[in-house]
Amino acid sequence: MNRFAYREALTVQEAVDILSREEGGRVIAGATDVLIRWRQGAWKPRYVLNIKRIPGLDAVSYSPETGLSLGTLVTIRTLERHALVRHCYPALAQAATAFAGVQIRNLATVGGNACNASPAGDTLPALLAYGAVCRLVGPAGERLVSLQHFFQGPGLTTLQPAELLVELCLPPLPPRTGALYIKHSPRATMDIAAVGVASVVSLGEQDGICQDVKITLGAVAPTVVRAHAAEAVLQGSLVDAARIQQAAQAALEDARPIDDIRGTAGHRRAVIAPLVRRTLHYAVQMAQGTELSLQTQRGLAVEAIF
Amino acid sequence: MKHQLSLSINGDPYEVLVEPYCSLLDLLRDQLHLTGTKKGCDEGDCGACTVLIDDQTVTSCMMLALDARDKAITTVEGLVQDNTLHPVQEAFVQYGGVQCGFCTPGLIMSGVGLLLENPDPTEEEVRFAIGGNLCRCTGYAKVVQAILKAAETMRATAS
Numbered sequence: 001m002n003r004f005a006y007r008e009a010l011t012v013q014e015a016v017d018i019l020s021r022e023e024g025g026r027v028i029a030g031a032t033d034v035l036i037r038w039r040q041g042a043w044k045p046r047y048v049l050n051i052k053r054i055p056g057l058d059a060v061s062y063s064p065e066t067g068l069s070l071g072t073l074v075t076i077r078t079l080e081r082h083a084l085v086r087h088c089y090p091a092l093a094q095a096a097t098a099f100a101g102v103q104i105r106n107l108a109t110v111g112g113n114a115c116n117a118s119p120a121g122d123t124l125p126a127l128l129a130y131g132a133v134c135r136l137v138g139p140a141g142e143r144l145v146s147l148q149h150f151f152q153g154p155g156l157t158t159l160q161p162a163e164l165l166v167e168l169c170l171p172p173l174p175p176r177t178g179a180l181y182i183k184h185s186p187r188a189t190m191d192i193a194a195v196g197v198a199s200v201v202s203l204g205e206q207d208g209i210c211q212d213v214k215i216t217l218g219a220v221a222p223t224v225v226r227a228h229a230a231e232a233v234l235q236g237s238l239v240d241a242a243r244i245q246q247a248a249q250a251a252l253e254d255a256r257p258i259d260d261i262r263g264t265a266g267h268r269r270a271v272i273a274p275l276v277r278r279t280l281h282y283a284v285q286m287a288q289g290t291e292l293s294l295q296t297q298r299g300l301a302v303e304a305i306f
Numbered sequence: 307m308k309h310q311l312s313l314s315i316n317g318d319p320y321e322v323l324v325e326p327y328c329s330l331l332d333l334l335r336d337q338l339h340l341t342g343t344k345k346g347c348d349e350g351d352c353g354a355c356t357v358l359i360d361d362q363t364v365t366s367c368m369m370l371a372l373d374a375r376d377k378a379i380t381t382v383e384g385l386v387q388d389n390t391l392h393p394v395q396e397a398f399v400q401y402g403g404v405q406c407g408f409c410t411p412g413l414i415m416s417g418v419g420l421l422l423e424n425p426d427p428t429e430e431e432v433r434f435a436i437g438g439n440l441c442r443c444t445g446y447a448k449v450v451q452a453i454l455k456a457a458e459t460m461r462a463t464a465s
Contacts, residue, residue: 102435103368188437
């Protein structure tokens with residue numbers, strides 16, 4: 001383990017200046033990913049830059065016109081407990097309850113989970129399904145990048161040197177929208193998803209026609225991905241059990257799973273369709289007005305193999 | 307280069323010099339000799355190093371000591387008040403929530419953290435709250451029972 005130096009920024013500009021001036025820095029907020037990689041010897045930062053004390057970056061705000069704004073420092077625990085998140089973006093709260101354990105959720109941040117860019121990151125299928133947009137600030141100023149384009153590969157993002165993710169913006173959702181995230185993993189807590197699936201479904205006013213649908217898959221491709229083929233099956237259609245089954249099968253088209261310690265590619269391929277079918281089934285129920293308690297949602301969201 | 311750090315631990319103010327890469331856990335154990343907090347995995351998986359920071363549970367191995375600046379830390383040593391065990395500690399003793407004891411400080415801190423937020427948890431909520439604490443001896447049944455009993459005791463005392 002190398003010995004790193006410590007820097008702290010109190011404004012975003014100060015953070016960008018430090019990163020521009022000094023090479024070899026790693027940005028930390030919760031630090032839960034960085035400390036592990038550093039102890040493993042995989043990352044050897046010359047210094048860490050703590051951004052956790054920048055005021056305002058831990059804010060959660062919502063308006064029906066603009067949607068949800070999550071500062072990069074919002075903790076996973078806040079996503080789990082925040083009434084607005086639970087009510088308006090339930091798949092994100094469900095994902096937060098499936099994330100590690102309470103102690104890590106109190107430290108880890110939503111921005112950190114995005115920047116770590118693991119294909120198995122728990123908040124990422126929900127953020128992608130909700131159409132999150134990243135606000136980045138760097139030496140050249142500010143830019144917006146959709147989360148879909150933010151991810152470039154496992155652990156790789158479009159972040160440029162000295163650029164910071166400062167905010168995630170989730171657009172408002174139409175009425176009659178429901179959503180479910182399911183994490184399929186060997187253990188119910190303190191584990192990484194073998195497969196994660198999020199579905200967000202918006203239905204028409206009376207006819208039960210699917211007005212909009214996003215289906216996202218985690219841990220089955222180099223990044224979290226949209227299941228475009230599955231979405232196309234449902235978009236503009238009457239959503240019934242047969243359609244849902246057809247969409248669930250189509251989801252395999254966008255999956256490129258590999259073998260690893262949490263499951264074989266074959267295992268992953270085998271569970272994708274059932275997971276997609278289940279997320280769609282409950283998302284549609286919620287869109288039709290069925291209220292599911294948080295406890296029920298959590299029970300659905302965490303699917304342990306053992 | 308060591309940095310100066312001021313923080314509060316179990317109600318006492320501390321001024322210490324720490325290396326940038328020193329975890330809060332190593333500060334507590336190696337420098338301040340508060341060895342009640344245990345080092346199990348040192349990668350945030352086992353929960354043995356759980357402490358409270360501003361009343362929220364965290365794994366102290368996953369936090370840099372410098373990140374605790376100006377925070378109020380409670381370790382298992384800080385739970386005893388006037389030579390009396392905390393109700394969660396008392397219940398662990400009474401209901402056999404302790405076997406080898408290595409995970410116990412962490413489990414107790416998770417129990418205390420839960421009851422600060424939710425004085426009347428269900429069994430499921432207790433199990434969910436201690437999901438980040440590994441115990442290889444008890445099978446968790448007695449631990450869960452102890453936390454539920456402690457909750458009862460604390461509610462009775464509060465009312």
